[in-house]
Amino acid sequence: MLSRKVMCNSHGQDSSYFLGWQEYERNPYDPVHNPSGIIQMGHAENQLSFDILESWLESNHEVAEFKSDRGASVFRDMALFQDYHGLTAFKNALADFMAELRGNKVEFDPNSLVLTAGATSANETLMFCLADPGDAFLLPTPYYPGFDRDLKWRTGVEIVPIHCSSSNSFHITKNTLEDAYKRATKRKLRVKGVLITNPSNPLGTTVSRPELETLVDFIASKDIHLVSDEVYSGTNFDGSRFISVAEVTEGQVDLSGQVHIMYSLSKDLGLPGFRVGVIFSANQTVITAATKMSSFGLMSSQTQYLLSVMLADKKFTRKYLIENKRRLKKRHEKLVNGLQRAGITCLESNAGLFCWADTRHLLQPNNFEGEMGLWKKILFNVGLNVSPGSSCHCDELGWFRICFANMSEETLDLAVSRLVSFVESDGGACRRRGRFGLQLRAPAASMAKWVLKLSVPDRKAEQSR
Incomplete structure (x- = not known):
């Protein structure tokens, strides 16, 4: 039935x-x-910095009341239907914030962003865009348990583990990548890409530049995709700078269509209930398809309006x-x-x-x-x-x-x-x-x-x- x-x-x-x-x-x-x-x-x-967010809201109460900086109500604008491309002001502010997290070493074109209802939706949407049912993505172990749901359940995509070891602090190597690829092909699976979390969930470590270069070389040699889940990019706390895959591939036009980044405000700002996810890709075919798919899980206009003002406040961020x-x-x-x-x-x-x-x-x-x-x-x-x-x-x-x-x-x-x-x-x-x-x-x-x-x-x- x-x-x-x-x-x-x-x-x-x-x-x-x-x-x-x-x-x-x-x-x-x-x-x-x-x-x-x-x-x-x-x-x-992340519940450690709610007081900072609440202080900003108290100082900018007119935003939560849906008023513009001139005091005029924007309620009706927010209440009416918004298309799935998202509010321009929010996409601009989010692109600037993502660049700020990466030390402004890279820039993000707002027109290459797709807004989704959280990170789960963003990852699943990318799987729908990059792979068919029965295709495989390689993931380094250990990995976030929710990926079994997010990447596989509705898409039919298979996950093949990249076996990493504590002997080298679970770093990704060329040999472990090749081993996973061989195991996938032995199972007659078509490998469509590699997905990593950077910083890693559950390890709590940032992926080093040499590892990222190894990954980029690998996906280039196999002509497959690389998805970098960077939802923890603002949590590096030891003074070292977070390095995004976007920085490593800067200027490599031939690879721009194969590298995709997923981000969210759930971890860095501690706002999982706001359901803010985003896909960045220089592949316009992916952006066009993902934008259409986002209509099944849209971010509310009210959320976008509030956060567009918050993220545009550079002193606050x-x-x-x-x-x-x-x-x-x-x-x-x-x-x-x-x-x-x-x-x-x-x-x-x-x-x-x-x-x-x-x-x-x-x-x-x-x-x-x-x-x-x-x-x-x-x-x-x-x-x-x-x-x-x-x-x-x-x-x-x-x-x-x-x-x-x-x-x-x-x-x-x-x-x-x-x-x-x-x-x-x-x-x-x-x-x-x-x-x-x-x-x-x-x-x-x-x-x-x-x-x-x-x-x-x-x-x-x-x-x-």
Whole structure:
């Protein structure tokens, strides 16, 4: 009675990444009403600089009231239908802001931008434009768990992993790229491109210029596309400059139609609820098609108007970016130092809203079941929702992504305290009521077989995605 798309199980919702969210929603931590609840550390959301945004809104209240700088109402203009090309003022301001994030080393033509309802829509739209069902994109591991949904579910595109290793801090190499390409062709898949996140989600590292040059040389040699998801481009906090693929390919006209950038205001400005996504491409055929597709997921005119004024305020954007990076660095250091007290080290990182934590020494046993067992203990016994490396398709067991910017400093202190107590209690074999005095709920009976049985066939199915 229903379509195959509805009945198939290719959404990725049975991943531990999404299942952890479900358990958090059943038992969310609240300092007053539910102090023993689960703390959400699986959500890469930036809540550290809301006060700066709110201060700007208070000083520019007429914008939120839909009034122009002359005091005239623009409500009717915003309420009426706007075509899918977007407001010119917003596209101009967004193009300038994207250039500012990249040190003004590159420029973005507003006419080469396509507005979408968030990053998810932008990535899916690019897949529809660049590949047919059954074609493949190569992605370096570990990668964002939501890509199984965003890139594959409705498009029919296959993901082939580029196997990266902790032995070189998960850097992308020519050999790993060639290996992934060979594996794809062996499966008789037509490779249409490579997709990276820069800065990386979940690693929290910026992609180096040599890596970007390797990627550009590779896609040129194979005559395929390169998509760079740069939603975290304003979060680099260690003083090093973020290098966009647009800077590396500057002046290479012959490649301009094969390199595409995706951006969003969800991470840098902490506005995921505003649903602001954008595609940049010098390929006008892609821009034309993506613009038509954007009619299925438009950004509201009200959002565009408000943000066009905010982003055009250069004094504000400079102040915001500097202070936000300072706060991210401080919070990152707080989590890293706290994890060290628990005997857990992190991959050295310089961007993002999370740390890539190494818990391999805590696995009992040292296999997939061991990682899932540790994840369940941390989720149900400790009360922390973190994302296991297997949900990010990491080839090495025992890594976890832990977010730090979506909570108060006090909540982070509590989360670290819980984790320290957990590790100190017989290497993590803590009782239902741990040393930190928590009494957490047992796993819900409705949890998926994928989590409860932890079977080998399920692991193989997860790896095949």
